[in-house]
Amino acid sequence: MxxxxxxxxxxxxxxxxxxxxxxxxxxxxxxxxxxxxxxxxxxxxxxxxxxxxxxxxxxxxxxxxxxxxxxxxxxHAGLRTMYLPLSLLVIAIPSIWLILVLHSDTANLLPWIIFLLLLVLLPAVLVWLAYRR
Ligand SMILES: [Zn+2]
The missing domain is CATH 2.20.25 (N-terminal domain of TfIIb)
Structure with a gap:
């Protein structure tokens, strides 16, 4: 070929x-x-x-x-073009969070956890909505 x-x-x-x-x-x-x-x-x-x-x-x-x-x-570019940056994002965000946690006081942690959970969940919900049909 x-x-x-x-x-x-x-x-x-x-x-x-x-x-x-x-x-x-x-x-x-x-x-x-x-x-x-x-x-x-x-x-x-x-x-x-x-x-x-x-x-x-x-x-x-x-x-x-x-x-x-x-x-x-x-x-088969359709799903893949969207999937790659998203999977990178899903990996990157917890990594950044981990770095932040390791370098900061545990007292201010809760707002960060909520914020990062939203950041991870939002793309997942968007993808789910986009491909639900
Ligand atoms: Zn035809």
Whole structure:
């Protein structure tokens, strides 16, 4: 297998649809999106113009494809791009807290614990809300 190169998506060009119904993706006028003439799915072109994302309410994570020049290549960037900084945050915050605790008096600890618990819980709740559907 050769490494897959990705090409920029041209919004004025028709592409085959990533669905298996041999649909054609046609540009939707005045939008950054492409629509399939067979499966009626709408795909939004990424800001970088290198990927399309399926507009779907059925999937808990993003469905992303990249154009290799002759076919779509499935990319699983959706959840991962969000997941990595979040997991770093979840690891970093208790670490910072531990350092603070080790270097401060225990008397002022309670507000810090509450504050840090909120900092850890807030992203978790946001992710849960985002992927609940
Ligand atoms: Zn389609």
């Amino acid at each position: 050769y490494p897959q190169k990705t090409e920029k998506i041209d919004l004025n060009t028709e592409y085959p649809c990533p669905c298996r119904r041999r649909g054609r993706l046609k540009p939707i006028v005045l939008t950054e999106a492409l629509g399939c003439d067979r499966c009626q799915q709408i795909f939004v072109v990424d800001e970088s113009r290198y990927a399309i994302e399926q507009l779907s309410t059925y999937h808990p994570y993003k469905q992303v494809w990249r154009w290799t020049g002759h076919q779509w290549s499935r990319a």
